Amino acid sequence: MIFSFIFESYLRFGDMENRIRIILADDHELFRTGLINLLNDIEDILIIDQASDGAELVKKYELHHPNVVVTDISMPILSGFEAFKQIRKFDDHAKFLFLSMFESGEYVHYTRKLGGRGLLGKNVRINELCYGIRQIHNGYEYFGMEWTRDKLEKLNEQYKNLADGVMGPDLFLTVKEKQILYLISEGYTSSEIAERMNLSKRTIDAHRHNLMKKVNATTPAQLVAFAIKFNSLSASPYS
Incomplete structure (x- = not known):
């Protein structure tokens, strides 16, 4: 399966060195396949592999060391969060963008506390998802347009007061x-x-x-x- 991804992308875009190499993880095959098809049309993004659960994601990450992982949070065997924690044990520079049905401040704070770079809703538009991937690849955080730097700082203060x-x-x-x-x-x-x-x-x-x-x-x-x-x-x- 992985070779078909790489070969197809190579035929369409040529040299892979300048592409953002992505592993996509989600336990719903229909959603995962649809998102892969959409991202395959983006010139600077290359899907190098996919995973259907957190344990598979850890193995695929160790094999490929992608630039960015785009993963669902709720998955069998290991959740997206748990997979991230395991991967950070051998690669503390891993860059993760989480997808979830929940986009509340609690999830944003927890994602940042773990060291995740971003969180977006699963209903996100493809243009914003690609923007988030690029931001995270370039070393920034991205939690959606509404989560400005000031709002993220206020969230940190809120959680300090809640402790x-x-x-x-x-x-x-x-x-x-x-x-x-x-x-x-x-x-x-x-x-x-x-x-x-x-x-x-x-x-x-x-x-x-x-x-x-x-x-x-x-x-x-x-x-x-x-x-x-x-x-x-x-x-x-x-x-």
């Missing part, structure tokens, strides 16, 4: 609850969390329900936001 509240003495979480929050923040579904923790989905759903009560979340989206916020301010329960 005491989120980690306050009145909030007691068990080790298992912290693990579940961590996996929620990494983009895993209840079924995927159940599989990873060797528990039933019903048990995970019960834990999520109890967590919502503990943190005063009234919707699943608020629980996700809290999980991102909590894990951006605390150590991983798996470390």
Whole structure:
């Protein structure tokens, strides 16, 4: 598969040295293939390989060392965030642009805390995606036009002020609850969390329900936001 990508791009654009070499990772084949087809029309971008889960992404990265990785956050085996953490262990200069259904400040802050260079919604227009890829390739961050430097700095200040509240003495979480929050923040579904923790989905759903009560979340989206916020301010329960 990879040779067909490279050969097709070589025939169309010639020398690959000046292209931005990309690995694209997403577990939805239709989305992944469609995005590859769109990016194949961009002269300065070259898709050198693809991955359908985080573990495959780590292997492909180690094989190719691309200029930029464009990856979904929520994927099987390893999430995009977890794959990034593993890759940073052997390449601390890895440049990642994450794609997600969530573009909230919590995800932006968490991405920056991990060392990711960018985060965009999966409904992003192709022109803006290409702009983001170029910005990240050139050593900059890109989280969308609305996330100006001033707004990013204010987000940092906001999280500094939130630290005491989120980690306050009145909030007691068990080790298992912290693990579940961590996996929620990494983009895993209840079924995927159940599989990873060797528990039933019903048990995970019960834990999520109890967590919502503990943190005063009234919707699943608020629980996700809290999980991102909590894990951006605390150590991983798996470390």
